[in-house]
Amino acid sequence: MSDFSKLNRRQALKLGAAGAATIGATPLFFSRNAWAETFANDPGNKASVTLGFNVPQTGAYSDEGADELRAYKLAVKHLNGEGDGGMMNTFKPSSLKGNGILGKKVTFTTGDTQTKSDAARASAKRMIEKDGALMITGGSSSGVAVAVQGMCQEAGIIFMAGLTHSNDTTGKDKRRYGFRHFFNAYMSGAALGPVLEKEIGNDRRAYHLTADYTWGWTQEQSMRAFTEGSDNVDGMDGIKGIGWENVAHVKTPVGAGDFSQYITPVLNSGADVLVLNHYGKDMINSLTQAIQFGLRDKQVNGKNFEIVVPLFSRLMAQGAGENIKGILGSTNWNWSLKDAGSQAFVKAFGAEYGFPPSMAAHTCYCQTLLYANACEMAGTFYPPEVIKALEGFSFDGMGNGATEYRAADHQCFKDVLVVRGNQNPSSQFDLLEVVQTTPRSQVEYDPKIFGGELGPYKV
Numbered sequence: 221m222s223d224f225s226k227l228n229r230r231q232a233l234k235l236g237a238a239g240a241a242t243i244g245a246t247p248l249f250f251s252r253n254a255w256a257e258t259f260a261n262d263p264g265n266k267a268s269v270t271l272g273f274n275v276p277q278t279g280a281y282s283d284e285g286a287d288e289l290r291a292y293k294l295a296v297k298h299l300n301g302e303g304d305g306g307m308m309n310t311f312k313p314s315s316l317k318g319n320g321i322l323g324k325k326v327t328f329t330t331g332d333t334q335t336k337s338d339a340a341r342a343s344a345k346r347m348i349e350k351d352g353a354l355m356i357t358g359g360s361s362s363g364v365a366v367a368v369q370g371m372c373q374e375a376g377i378i379f380m381a382g383l384t385h386s387n388d389t390t391g392k393d394k395r396r397y398g399f400r401h402f403f404n405a406y407m408s409g410a411a412l413g414p415v416l417e418k419e420i421g422n423d424r425r426a427y428h429l430t431a432d433y434t435w436g437w438t439q440e441q442s443m444r445a446f447t448e449g450s451d452n453v454d455g456m457d458g459i460k461g462i463g464w465e466n467v468a469h470v471k472t473p474v475g476a477g478d479f480s481q482y483i484t485p486v487l488n489s490g491a492d493v494l495v496l497n498h499y500g501k502d503m504i505n506s507l508t509q510a511i512q513f514g515l516r517d518k519q520v521n522g523k524n525f526e527i528v529v530p531l532f533s534r535l536m537a538q539g540a541g542e543n544i545k546g547i548l549g550s551t552n553w554n555w556s557l558k559d560a561g562s563q564a565f566v567k568a569f570g571a572e573y574g575f576p577p578s579m580a581a582h583t584c585y586c587q588t589l590l591y592a593n594a595c596e597m598a599g600t601f602y603p604p605e606v607i608k609a610l611e612g613f614s615f616d617g618m619g620n621g622a623t624e625y626r627a628a629d630h631q632c633f634k635d636v637l638v639v640r641g642n643q644n645p646s647s648q649f650d651l652l653e654v655v656q657t658t659p660r661s662q663v664e665y666d667p668k669i670f671g672g673e674l675g676p677y678k679v
Contacts, residue, residue, distance in 0.1 A: 259602055260376050261352045268325040269601065271296070271588065272353030274344050274368065275382065279335035280475040281360035281500040283535045284580040288358060288382055289330065291581035294572055295588035299326045306568035310561040310617035311589060315596035322595055333359055335474065335500075337367035344368045348377055354601055355380060357587050360500065360580060361474075362386030362435035369398035376678050378603050380587035383580045385499075385531055387438040390631035391670025396677060397603065399610055399630045401590065402583045405435070406665060408530045408550040409442035411636040411658035413462055416447065419548060420493070420526050422463035427491035429482050429506060431498050432471040439497040440469055443530050457669065467491040472498070472506075479506040483513050492520040494527045503529060504539040511543045532639055535578045537651035544641035544651060551637045553582040553619050554652055562619040576649050586618050590625075604677035621660065628667040630674070633660050 263269045273292040276285035297303045301318035308316050320326050329351040331343025340359060347353040356372055357380040359365045365384035372379035373395040381389060381400040385408070390400050426447060430436040445453045449461030467489050472482050483506070486494055494515060498506050510516075510527060518525040529536075532549035555566050555576035565585060569577040577585070594609040595601055611627035620634040639652040 261348065261354045263324060263352075263354065263601060266324065268327045269321055270351055270353050271326060271328045271591075272331065272344065272347035272351065272356040272358075273328050273584075274331040274333055274340060274347065274356055274358035275584075276335045276360050276364075277330075277332040279333075280502050281335045281383075283539065284360040284383055284500060284533065284578065285333070285358075287535060287578045287581040288360065288584040290573055291569070291577060291585040292328065292357070292588060294569060295585045296326045296328055297572075298568070299589070299592050304568050304571070305564075307561050307565050307585065307589060307618055310564050311593070311615060312617045313615065314593055314617075316589065316593050317596070321592045322599070322601065326592070329353055331358075333361070333364045333368075335361050335364065337363050340364040340368050341371050344371060348372075348375055353377070355591050357584065357591070358382040359384055361433070362389055362438075363433040365389050365398075365400075366393045366434060369393065369395050373397045373675055373678075376603055378591065378606060380591050382584045382587065384435070385439065386435040387442065387670050388434045388672075390629045391438075392672040393434075394629050394631075394672045394674055396607060396630075396674040399587070399590075399625060399632075401587050401625075401632045403550075403552050403634070403636055403663070404631065405439040405442040405530070406670075407636050407663040408439065409446035410663040410665075411550050411638050411656070412443070412528070412530060412548065413446035415548065415638045415656055416528065417462040421523070424464045424493050424523070424526075425467050425491050425521065426464050426493040426495050427467045427486050427489055428469035428495045428497060429479070429486075430469060430471050431474055431502060433474060435499070436471070436497045439530055440495075443495055443497065443528075444469070464493070472502075474502060476502065477505060479509050480513070482506070483510050483515070486510075486515065487513065487518075490520065492523045492525055494525070496527065496529050497531075498529075499531055499533075500536065501539065503536050507540050507543050507547075532652060533579050534576070534649065534651055535580070537641060538648070540641075545643050547641045548655070549639055551639050551652065552579040554579065554637055554639065554654060555582075555649070556652075556654065557619055559617075559619055559621075561617040565619070582619065589618075590615075607677060623660075626667065629670075629672070631667070633664055635660050636663050 333340035360383040362384040430440040445456035447464035450456040450459035529549040537544045597609040598605040623634040636658040638656040642653045
């Protein structure tokens with residue numbers, strides 16, 4: 221029996237033999253507030269509820285983790301009625317009241333994923349078993365997200381994924397208890413393909429350097445499908461591509477630091493585009509080293525050599541400095557957006573911390589409010605009812621236009637931004653220029669293409 225099964229068993233034993241027998245026989249469809257202590261970490265009559273914020277405080281993605289934690293703390297303040305409310309003033313339809321969640325004050329506990337799956341599972345397990353976390357959220361690595369999401373499914377604890385971009389998170393590894401607000405690698409490919417064709421042409425030969433884990437694999441797969449066509453890529457069907465050819469695709473370890481051994485072969489490969497399927501400090505290091513090797517000064521096949529970074533963030537752009545200028549990529553959200561929700565969040569975050577939020581901060585803030593709102597909609601913390609409130613939920617006022625949590629795979633669908641490193645930034649934060657807002661309809665897909673099963677509404 222797993223530790224989490226033991227946890228739920230102990231809670232059942234509190235009710236006595238008759239109560240435990242009733243739990244085993246009761247169907248999943250309960251009348252509201254009729255399930256008493258039948259689920260893990262039910263706050264019962266407590267005055268507060270605890271959320272678990274599990275972020276990379278060390279490791280290759282720690283910059284994103286620090287900003288995620290800032291956003292989580294701000295969301296807690298707003299849920300508890302402190303501060304200016306941020307997106308609680310723009311998010312619609314909303315059942316949030318600014319008095320916590322279902323009248324209970326929101327508290328939190330934190331963990332360090334270290335950008336490692338084992339460490340992330342250990343900290344999530346501690347937050348659930350020792351700290352009483354009712355919901356776990358966070359992560360800046362899809363490997364971490366997939367690992368923690370699976371563990372939360374077993375525990376009967378809802379996981380509101382933070383920054384995770386692999387197709388697998390809501391594809392083959394999707395789970396009933398997991399939800400993702402962030403976009404995915406398929407959407408990056410779908411948004412970038414047409415822009416790359418327009419900006420740098422369709423007669424191109426690409427060399428991919430790819431982070432060796434689930435995100436890197438599916439990011440490379442998606443980029444190759446939308447540039448070369450899906451006939452050349454396993455696991456992707458029906459995508460035409462823009463006519464590019466693949467020269468090589470090489471896997472690199474996360475946290476490598478020195479990428480020179482991987483960049484040197486690019487110089488004489490015959491490639492005229494380098495696609496860096498890297499994130500966080502890895503992207504900063506690999507891009508910086510590629511520039512130092514003179515790749516952007518080269519002409520190959522009669523064309524200027526280009527570098528593409530499929531997944532961008534303002535934090536990465538800040539770390540890469542001058543090297544980011546002119547380079548194309550995609551992003552989930554940008555602080556320069558002018559919609560009311562984005563502006564409300566930027567204002568609140570800036571007042572709290574003195575600088576604008578990253579896309580990692582944005583998605584984590586949104587996830588916290590979305591979970592709280594689902595509890596309010598369901599009128600309970602009972603996970604199956606909260607899940608049902610989230611499945612198929614459509615909303616607006618959080619940036620990127622109208623958004624839907626698709627019931628079939630728990631993936632959010634919204635507009636996707638294609639960005640370029642700003643050639644003439646007006647400030648130290650004005651680093652990404654929005655080239656195109658790709659409509660949601662262009663990045664949607666059939667949930668069956670990535671497989672997987674959500675699993676049961678368990679307790």
